[in-house]
Amino acid sequence: MTQKKKDSALHETPGVSLPKSVSAKSAERIKNLRKKKVNPQELVEQIIKGNKTALSRAITLVESLQIKHQDDVNAIIEGCLPYANKSIRIGITGVPGVGKSTFIEAFGNYLISLGKKVAVLAVDPSSSVSHGSILGDKTRMEELVKQENAFIRPTPSGDSLGGVAQKTRESIILCEAAGFDTILIETVGVGQSETMVHSMTDFFLLLKLAGAGDELQGIKRGIMEMADAIVINKSDGENKKPAEQAKSEFRKALHLYPETESGWKPKVKLASALHQQGIEEIWEMIVTYEKMVKENQFFQHKRQEQNKFWLLQTINDRLKANFYQQEEIKIQLKQQLKAIENNETTPFVAANFLLNLAKDL
Amino acid sequence: MTQKKKDSALHETPGVSLPKSVSAKSAERIKNLRKKKVNPQELVEQIIKGNKTALSRAITLVESLQIKHQDDVNAIIEGCLPYANKSIRIGITGVPGVGKSTFIEAFGNYLISLGKKVAVLAVDPSSSVSHGSILGDKTRMEELVKQENAFIRPTPSGDSLGGVAQKTRESIILCEAAGFDTILIETVGVGQSETMVHSMTDFFLLLKLAGAGDELQGIKRGIMEMADAIVINKSDGENKKPAEQAKSEFRKALHLYPETESGWKPKVKLASALHQQGIEEIWEMIVTYEKMVKENQFFQHKRQEQNKFWLLQTINDRLKANFYQQEEIKIQLKQQLKAIENNETTPFVAANFLLNLAKDL
Numbered sequence: 001m002t003q004k005k006k007d008s009a010l011h012e013t014p015g016v017s018l019p020k021s022v023s024a025k026s027a028e029r030i031k032n033l034r035k036k037k038v039n040p041q042e043l044v045e046q047i048i049k050g051n052k053t054a055l056s057r058a059i060t061l062v063e064s065l066q067i068k069h070q071d072d073v074n075a076i077i078e079g080c081l082p083y084a085n086k087s088i089r090i091g092i093t094g095v096p097g098v099g100k101s102t103f104i105e106a107f108g109n110y111l112i113s114l115g116k117k118v119a120v121l122a123v124d125p126s127s128s129v130s131h132g133s134i135l136g137d138k139t140r141m142e143e144l145v146k147q148e149n150a151f152i153r154p155t156p157s158g159d160s161l162g163g164v165a166q167k168t169r170e171s172i173i174l175c176e177a178a179g180f181d182t183i184l185i186e187t188v189g190v191g192q193s194e195t196m197v198h199s200m201t202d203f204f205l206l207l208k209l210a211g212a213g214d215e216l217q218g219i220k221r222g223i224m225e226m227a228d229a230i231v232i233n234k235s236d237g238e239n240k241k242p243a244e245q246a247k248s249e250f251r252k253a254l255h256l257y258p259e260t261e262s263g264w265k266p267k268v269k270l271a272s273a274l275h276q277q278g279i280e281e282i283w284e285m286i287v288t289y290e291k292m293v294k295e296n297q298f299f300q301h302k303r304q305e306q307n308k309f310w311l312l313q314t315i316n317d318r319l320k321a322n323f324y325q326q327e328e329i330k331i332q333l334k335q336q337l338k339a340i341e342n343n344e345t346t347p348f349v350a351a352n353f354l355l356n357l358a359k360d361l
Numbered sequence: 362m363t364q365k366k367k368d369s370a371l372h373e374t375p376g377v378s379l380p381k382s383v384s385a386k387s388a389e390r391i392k393n394l395r396k397k398k399v400n401p402q403e404l405v406e407q408i409i410k411g412n413k414t415a416l417s418r419a420i421t422l423v424e425s426l427q428i429k430h431q432d433d434v435n436a437i438i439e440g441c442l443p444y445a446n447k448s449i450r451i452g453i454t455g456v457p458g459v460g461k462s463t464f465i466e467a468f469g470n471y472l473i474s475l476g477k478k479v480a481v482l483a484v485d486p487s488s489s490v491s492h493g494s495i496l497g498d499k500t501r502m503e504e505l506v507k508q509e510n511a512f513i514r515p516t517p518s519g520d521s522l523g524g525v526a527q528k529t530r531e532s533i534i535l536c537e538a539a540g541f542d543t544i545l546i547e548t549v550g551v552g553q554s555e556t557m558v559h560s561m562t563d564f565f566l567l568l569k570l571a572g573a574g575d576e577l578q579g580i581k582r583g584i585m586e587m588a589d590a591i592v593i594n595k596s597d598g599e600n601k602k603p604a605e606q607a608k609s610e611f612r613k614a615l616h617l618y619p620e621t622e623s624g625w626k627p628k629v630k631l632a633s634a635l636h637q638q639g640i641e642e643i644w645e646m647i648v649t650y651e652k653m654v655k656e657n658q659f660f661q662h663k664r665q666e667q668n669k670f671w672l673l674q675t676i677n678d679r680l681k682a683n684f685y686q687q688e689e690i691k692i693q694l695k696q697q698l699k700a701i702e703n704n705e706t707t708p709f710v711a712a713n714f715l716l717n718l719a720k721d722l
Binding site for chain 2: 081169
């Protein structure tokens, strides 16, 4: 929020000339600052050099809901595009309490020790209500956040999952253009957000806990079958035995699943993010996966399919927004939903009514 | 198709008066016949009486793609609505070869022996290409098809899954109004159709085979987690032992899944539809389920949610159809998809381009 406020305070006010006392050099500097603000090309150049401040600023523009920024955003993304796509995108999901932040802290630091550049993004559509239940507090990744080769970006706020997802997708491109080669995208596995994250990542990792407690926390059905790997976290101390047991059970369960399109057999791993255990093995698994799906062309194929999906998804989201945001439709939709509850109409009769209504608006 | 042809041949020709030689009684009969054709009220009355010919005819209208039938269809559905909803709707899915037809034949005949009235519908969006891979050949259910209390309707053809699904939803209402209390909806578990069927049924049953063969036939990931029960079919002879083994494995796997919203714990059952084994137990399970979810109100809640989902789904489908069916959009979309493949644009830039284009059309 503070960044957005800063933006608006920095808006160029036309017609105000500089006082004479300002030196030519300062004037040039100020002019450049202002130029930077509205010059997408310069921002792109800075991003490509790996300038994290420029990256941050560009993402702020991407996240802006203001239509006047849209042209700049498009120009920035187009400028970054030729430098993007050279990364592995890893989705990380799990219910609250499973230890996502601790895992990303440990995993990210390990990757940096290997010479990787790590960007951490988040999709959490609930955050506008909960004020960022994930990544909201950067101090939860206190080591990672200090690393030169790490970039952590809290959840963008947004009015819809589609909107948030779009911003995250565009942020991925900017991060990649800035040289980040490993993109971690965190999400809470309780809504539709993990399906969104699944559709923008190369590898999808589900964090679980041993024991029944996890099941009760409401992870959505279907997520398990989307996972390329299940990591049983907090596998330490007294938890170790139940975790081993859970690993064996999950393995058997995964074995019963239909084959993946990639030919990859989903794995089950143990980890204790708190004690930095199992982290290396998880990364090696992902490297093996990447090698395999790049060889069999699935990696490239999946990214293309994801992009096509997102093209259609974006159009569909916009068409829906245009329809449902009409005041009269809002009112009448409520009444039709009521009529459905009372079994006075069918979904199709009600839909026809609303669609005909919209024609006359 | 023959029915549709008959319909059009029977259209009332205005301005032709009856010859004098026709008796008043015959004239009345002919008038009624013609009236029947265009009188939704009369069709509704016949449906409510349980007249299968009238039901068939009404479904043919529902399946008609002709806009001129739309008002009649709406009137028929509105007329049937107060008599509908008193049934259990059971979705049955499984890959080709798992024995769906044989299962439905055995299951349906068993239900009829209990005094039930059984309607069998199908959702198979591939059928317009494959000319009905399921239910296309009624002889595959040769006993069931002869039963007075059975109504079997082959797959409607349609241009889109949304369209086919809508027709099936409306057909359910008509069947219920005609007194069918058990609606079986068959689908092939290889595309998105089973998600559609899941969203229009009370109980979702997945047919599987023991052994790895089934996995390779490409059932979609995520289906297993939607199932209220997995039935391992062809559990007879030499297959019996592997089936028992599979049952135990699936049971363990289901145990690891997140809890269902209904509170129901999905079950695994063995059956040999060919030898009419396990059929009774499956029905008893569904009865137990129905009792439980009616008591805890989930049954009613789910149907309401399904209806609301279908209202929105129908609107969204129509909005999309209106957009994508524009000739210029078709052409430009193809080009934008190409540009995405070549990594020359992003999904969002491409979407903006197409949405702006549509504004000017």
